[in-house]
Amino acid sequence: MNEIPHWLEKQNDLQPTKVAIEYGEHQSISYSELREESRKLAKGLMKKGVKSGDHVAILSGSRIEFPVCVHALSYVGAVIVCLNMRLSPEELAFQLTDADVTWFIVDPEFVEKGHKAMQSTTLNEDHIVTMDRLPKAEDSIYLNDHLCLDDVFTMMYTSGTTGKPKAVMHTYGNHWFSAVASALNLGLSASDKWLVCLPLFHIGGFSILMKNVIYGMPIRMLDRFDAKVINNGIRHHGVTIVSVVTVMLQRLMKDLQENSYPASFRCVLLGGGPVPKPLLHKASEKSIPVFQTYGMTETSSQIVTLSPSEALRKLGSAGKALAPATLKIFVDGRIAKPYETGEIHVKGPMVSSGYYKKGHQEAEYLATGDAGYLDEEGFLYVVDRVKDMIISGGENIYPAEVESVLIGIEGVEEVAVTGMVDDEWGEVPAAFIVKKEGTDISFEKMATYCRDHLAPYKIPKQLFIISQLPRNASNKIVRRKLFQSVEGEQGHGH
Amino acid sequence: MNEIPHWLEKQNDLQPTKVAIEYGEHQSISYSELREESRKLAKGLMKKGVKSGDHVAILSGSRIEFPVCVHALSYVGAVIVCLNMRLSPEELAFQLTDADVTWFIVDPEFVEKGHKAMQSTTLNEDHIVTMDRLPKAEDSIYLNDHLCLDDVFTMMYTSGTTGKPKAVMHTYGNHWFSAVASALNLGLSASDKWLVCLPLFHIGGFSILMKNVIYGMPIRMLDRFDAKVINNGIRHHGVTIVSVVTVMLQRLMKDLQENSYPASFRCVLLGGGPVPKPLLHKASEKSIPVFQTYGMTETSSQIVTLSPSEALRKLGSAGKALAPATLKIFVDGRIAKPYETGEIHVKGPMVSSGYYKKGHQEAEYLATGDAGYLDEEGFLYVVDRVKDMIISGGENIYPAEVESVLIGIEGVEEVAVTGMVDDEWGEVPAAFIVKKEGTDISFEKMATYCRDHLAPYKIPKQLFIISQLPRNASNKIVRRKLFQSVEGEQGHGH
16 A cells, blocks of 8 residues: 555556646646656666665755656656755765765856865765756656655755754655645646745655646746745736745735736745744735745655635634644643643644664654644644743743744844843843844834733843844854844843 | 554644535535534543444445544544444345444434344343433543554445355554545645535545545535436536436436536546446546446445546556556466456455454455456456356356446346356346336347347357346345346346
8 A cells, every 4th residue: 555656657547648747937847758757767777777775965956857867766766965056065075974975966157166075975976967957867667656655765955053953854745745745725627837946856846746746737847946936826827836935925915016916816825934923814804815824844844734715714823733634732741731832743645754874763643843832623723833832931932933022113124032141130132133124113102012012021122223133054044143134233131 | 554643633633614515405514513523422422331342334325424433433433333234134134243343333214124124132121222312521531642543343245145144344554545546546635625416435435535534625415316406516506526326427417417527526436336428428428437446345435446548549448457456357277368357356455354253355356356457557446246157158247347347238227137047058047127217129139239248158048137236235236136026027038
């Protein structure tokens, strides 16, 4: 029961001439062409020496060769190591070595970076393949016609806002169950088209490549985020679903101005962290169908989603665990009461069985490291990273809660909150704000605003106006580096 | 990766107040009520002595207690043995004994039959539970909150048109993959409602109970086939999908007369054997969205379906194997060429791992016993049972092909074809026809009609007009009993 037909073989059987991927200016590739290209590459790679079980790294932007390489490697039975193109050569070298990579496929745009990274590894020129010179062959070589759900297919390093990154292993089954869980939640229509503007090397983008072949649903692939191009896709090119993170949705709405989306556009899947309530309200006013989701690399993308019918009644919630998944909140080893914040634990067939070389996930439930609570109806509210919690005079303060208030202050472009040492309270919250151009924000203005929305102990005791927030290669704010970004900039407080 | 949350627990979590099942005149039960009833029954059964792993038979018509019992037994972890209510006490006794049944749940309507059957088994009064007196309890007893996909959940005897029936075992995973495969094929919408008029003890009806809790999709349950009631459900009660067999579709269309179905009605899933082409043409003329399917108990219902977009272009085909399944035609141990008829073999996670006490299915592919061929695009055409093939002067004749022609003759109500011994050709086809009232059919009329549609060797050499066709408890025609039904009736031929 743990084998399914190779998903691209199947789509080629079911709907060979259907467009699989739209990309570039006006280009597209059908399922039969995608299969053909992937199979030729699989054979080319095998002739070069790539074998089943080999670890093959991909360092690439969102170009059509990315999915072709992904499917080629599944025909070979090799394990894909997805590399983040924003990493430094040193960081790449760590991952190439840690993941025991023996082959390295590189986007021409990153050839220099790739070579630099390779120099600190045991890889050499023979092991690197650039995407503009992919080896193709048409020999009669056996390729996988089935996929074993228990086999590891991909490894992705968690972005690691603290500590060394670890490689999350995903089996074919993890990806399959994730795609199916999403379909059971969002429904599935023959007219669906999913736009992908998230990086393909992250689970958020990669999971759409999987839905493309598991559902047989066309996708529209962009090589970068461009609000104008995306809005055009939604308004004029039949896009029905788009996955974005908060900042992207903000930009889409800004670009949309007074225009609206067609009724056939049925879902903005919004993930990647806590979402400010004002943004959700604004989207709701514009009738934009926003589905908040919660997920991570370890859960093969979304595992909790707010269902369409509850989107307004439970504004700010990430929803409930998808059909094949379970969710529990633990506090001090016991299950939390409603509204009690604790660590979110998840279980389900889309949850990774562990990190490469770190041993298998032994616990029944995966501890996510995220803090959250359930309301009396069991809806999840994600509060923050457990590690980022500030303890102030015995009270727990989650930075994201404070941030979601601060973002409502006029003139605030971006905001981050972290704890600072305080003689009296142990820790107190400090606010870091990037201002909109031409505005001014004083400590007093901030504190006054907060008094209407937050308990006194949650109000930041210091305000730092900075020019930009420190982010990692996955574009996530690194709170522990906030104070370093203040150097030379001025702090205000009392 | 082989565990999922108990599906009814999950639906109760996701949409407790949503109607799960509509039944009776105007009755309905929500997911939370269905859960509550099922849990109370589970606890009542456990207090009575039913344990995880016990084999519990259900002998029942399509009443609301049926799904309640099904879910209760999944909470207990017991294995359900689905009994056909049309079986004789003797046949029931065989299945109760063969399946090692230790508990017996009986519809009040079949209490007498159930007791008669029990007398030839080791079961006694303590082991029988009637559905009008189901034990319910509210004690604090542990019930399964997860389901293991590898655990056996149901056993159903194959209708066995030849030989002793065998119990097909289905795991939770078989049912889960079957439901998901269907959703990937047909799509899934929040407004879907599936009408079930097939017996629940057969896989065709049972699989809809599974979709009910796996998708969280409401179903409308009828206790018997009634064309008027079904057409009313489709036209006025939001039914979007219905599963039927050929004769049911004929009656639905007859009752529909000049009326039509609403646009929201999106699928007639038509299974249960070869379908006469004139019926498909007629349905197409009336814009009825018929999806032909092919499946059997061993494949947990449909495994091959003709996709919407191909329904007209490939009239008469059963389509292609669903996404997680594979299909091959074998002739003499080799893979058949296009249009070459051979035995249909299938593989996939919805395929049963074997028959109870008959050892596991060892072969990679399940040999279905059905004959069929693929066209040059890989679409399946089911021809007939391999065993029913007639060999006439070295030519293979499949009765179903001949029947599909004969049904087109004016005045023919029902038809069956089988082989009869012939000195010259070894075997020749013989036709058995049930006439419509007030019509007359001569051998010459039949033969003349056939000459336009069939090769000479396929034209029946004898015609028998009979009053009804011999059918088994599953309502399938038993061709080997055709000649017995002729006794006292007249044969015509040359």
